[in-house]
Amino acid sequence: MIRPTILSCAAVLAFTVAASAQIPPPAHVNGFAVVDSGGDLIRGKNATAAMHLDLGIYEVDFSTSVKKCVFTATKGRPDSNGSNVAGFVTVAGRGGTDTGVYIKTFDAKGMSVDVGFHLNVRC
Amino acid sequence: MYLHRSLPLAMVLAAAMGSLAMAGPVHNAPSKITYKTAPPPPPAGISYTAVVNIKGNLVRGSGATAAMRAEGTGSTEVDFAGDVTGCAYVATVGETGSDGAEPAAFITVVGRSGVPQGVFVETFSLKGKLKNLPFHIDVGC
Numbered sequence: 001m002i003r004p005t006i007l008s009c010a011a012v013l014a015f016t017v018a019a020s021a022q023i024p025p026p027a028h029v030n031g032f033a034v035v036d037s038g039g040d041l042i043r044g045k046n047a048t049a050a051m052h053l054d055l056g057i058y059e060v061d062f063s064t065s066v067k068k069c070v071f072t073a074t075k076g077r078p079d080s081n082g083s084n085v086a087g088f089v090t091v092a093g094r095g096g097t098d099t100g101v102y103i104k105t106f107d108a109k110g111m112s113v114d115v116g117f118h119l120n121v122r123c
Numbered sequence: 124m125y126l127h128r129s130l131p132l133a134m135v136l137a138a139a140m141g142s143l144a145m146a147g148p149v150h151n152a153p154s155k156i157t158y159k160t161a162p163p164p165p166p167a168g169i170s171y172t173a174v175v176n177i178k179g180n181l182v183r184g185s186g187a188t189a190a191m192r193a194e195g196t197g198s199t200e201v202d203f204a205g206d207v208t209g210c211a212y213v214a215t216v217g218e219t220g221s222d223g224a225e226p227a228a229f230i231t232v233v234g235r236s237g238v239p240q241g242v243f244v245e246t247f248s249l250k251g252k253l254k255n256l257p258f259h260i261d262v263g264c
Contacts, residue, residue, distance in 0.1 A: 032211035032263040043209055045167060045263070072213045072261065080208065080234030083150035083198075086247040087229065108229065108251040118211040118232060120170075120263040 030069060031121040033060045034078045035103075037114040042078040046121075048099075056112030058103040060119055065098040069123035073103060076118045089117050150194060150245065153237035162240050164264065165205035171262040173201050174219050175244075177255050182219045186262075188240075197253025199244045201260055206239040210264035214244055217259050228256055 031046035039052025041060070049061045071091040075084055086108040094100025101121065107113040165171070165186070173184035179199045181190035186204045193200040212232040216225050227249050235241030246256035 034211050044211070072215075074213045074215070074230060074232050076212060076232035077234075080236050080238075080243075081151070083233055083243065083245055084231035086231065086251040108247075108249075118213055120211055120213045120261060 030064075030123040031062045031066070033062075033119045033121075034076075034116070035060060035119070036078050036116045042116075052114070054112075056105045056114055058105070058117075059094050060101045060103060061094075061097070062099050062101075062121060066101060066121050066123065067093060067098040069121045071101050071119065071121055073117050073119040075105065075115055077116050078118075084115070087113065087115055091119070150198060151233060151236045151243045152194065162205050164207075164209055165203075167264065169205075169264050171203045171205070171207065171210075171264070173203075173260050173262075175199055175201060175258055175260070176219045177257045179255070192255075193235075193243060195253075196255055197246050199246070199258075200235050200238070200241050201244060202235075202238065202241045203262060204240070205264070207242060207262050207264065208234055208239050210262045212242050212244075212260060212262050214258050214260040216246060216256050219257050225256060228254070230256070230258055232260070 033044035033047035034042045035050045036042055039050055039058050041047055041050035046063045047060060048063050051059050053059055073089045073091050075087045075089050077084060088106040090104045092102045094102040105115045171186035173187035174182045175190045176182050179190055179192035181187055188204055189202045191200050214230050214232050216228045216230050218225055229247035231245050233243050235243040246254055248254040
């Protein structure tokens with residue numbers, strides 16, 4: 001009776017240790033950018049530039065490679081005045097450069113439109 | 124005769140009502156909440172988070188101090204421990220728990236007018252109409 005209990009406790013302990021060893025450290029924001037509808041970089045961290053490429057298309061560049069990072073973005077004004085209308089934002093790595101993020105913005109009907117956005121990059 | 128004299132007044136009233144309808148409601152008007160002192164900005168690299176339920180209440184988060192319905196349906200103010208005017212706000216519509224899921228919907232962000240530690244979040248149905256929805260927000264500074 002005792003031996004199975006000890007064995008099961010050891011198994012649980014081993015699993016717990018293994019599981020805790022696999023837990024990644026807390027994520028930190030490695031960079032962010034707040035960009036207005038004209039493609040100007042209003043503020044950011046580790047963001048070096050932003051530009052308006054075409055209708056509803058932007059590029060945001062960072063000081064280091066973001067090739068293996070996670071990009072999340074939400075449509076939003078860069079300031080604290082007024083509000084927004086509904087719309088979409090999509091993200092992708094920028095082709096040809098490891099330091100860039102490629103952003104596309106849309107209105108509620110899915111049509112490309114120039115709008116400001118907030119972008120977080122976590123690596 | 125009576126109709127003729129009242130016609131200009133009726134026209135003015137109709138025009139005024141029309142312009143009001145065109146302008147629509149004003150969102151993100153200065154918050155009614157006032158803080159005696161502005162909080163300092165958080166250290167660089169800090170990320171604040173908040174999970175807010177469909178009623179506009181703060182469920183959990185890191186560095187989040189409060190959440191409340193701001194200006195009626197679909198608008199929520201989320202406040203944090205530090206000044207977030209220099210940060211980026213990224214939000215996603217989503218359940219607060221592990222049961223069920225939300226249908227497709229929109230969400231937008233902007234700094235809260237008059238509250239440096241606040242973010243003004245608006246949630247919309249897929250038809251673009253303001254609607255109360257739960258969400259997750261990540262503020263990177």
